[in-house]
Amino acid sequence: VLKLGCLISGRGSNLQALIDACAAPDFPAEIALVLSNKADAEGLERAKAAGIATSVVNHKEYADRDSFDAELDRRLRAAGVELVCLAGFMRLLTDGFVEGWRDRMINIHPSLLPALKGLKTHERALEAGARFTGCTVHYVRPEMDEGPIIAQAVVPVLDEDDAASLGARVLAEEHKLYPLAVRLIAEKRLSITGNRITVTGDKNLATPLI
Numbered sequence: 001v002l003k004l005g006c007l008i009s010g011r012g013s014n015l016q017a018l019i020d021a022c023a024a025p026d027f028p029a030e031i032a033l034v035l036s037n038k039a040d041a042e043g044l045e046r047a048k049a050a051g052i053a054t055s056v057v058n059h060k061e062y063a064d065r066d067s068f069d070a071e072l073d074r075r076l077r078a079a080g081v082e083l084v085c086l087a088g089f090m091r092l093l094t095d096g097f098v099e100g101w102r103d104r105m106i107n108i109h110p111s112l113l114p115a116l117k118g119l120k121t122h123e124r125a126l127e128a129g130a131r132f133t134g135c136t137v138h139y140v141r142p143e144m145d146e147g148p149i150i151a152q153a154v155v156p157v158l159d160e161d162d163a164a165s166l167g168a169r170v171l172a173e174e175h176k177l178y179p180l181a182v183r184l185i186a187e188k189r190l191s192i193t194g195n196r197i198t199v200t201g202d203k204n205l206a207t208p209l210i
């Protein structure tokens, strides 16, 4: 089974979705380590409750991004992590760290990339009058919220929506999408050419979302 390292900063509901998926006997991945840059992240409690190893690397205790990222890297490698899953990790990572995990690090983002990179995506979808938004799982590249797109789910924007109601509708899709993307990687069903990903083998699993 593929060993995952999950990086979190807060609530950890996407982490929970991965924990739950990994608990199924036929799921081809397991979480080897949950790393947080915040000691009070709710996600750490979720990991502990599931008996998963946790670790805190407080970015405020490091002189610069390079030394913080070097410590993340050390801990991930010491735990035997093969795929890094960013799950609400709210720190920008250095180019060196990102390149060190090239094609072995993925992120979930609450918009249909390449639209609405960055923060406050649901507020901005509403301001822009978008009829649809959604979420994206993608391989991480040095530029923020860029990289080959693995899977996306589309969500309608309703007239009565505010950022909270829209965000909740997107989040429910995130929780399905992230485990799906991890499964496709663990089953070695993705090939990357530039920014484009093709899925090999039985596409039934992937067709509703990709």
Ligand code: GAR
Binding pocket: 010, 011, 012, 013, 014, 015, 087, 088, 089, 090, 108, 109, 110, 118, 119, 171, 174
């Ligand atoms: C999720 O909506 C995730 O897509 C988003 O933060 C939330 C984390 O929630 N990520 C980003 O905005 C990355 N820039 P969670 O801690 O409950 O998984």
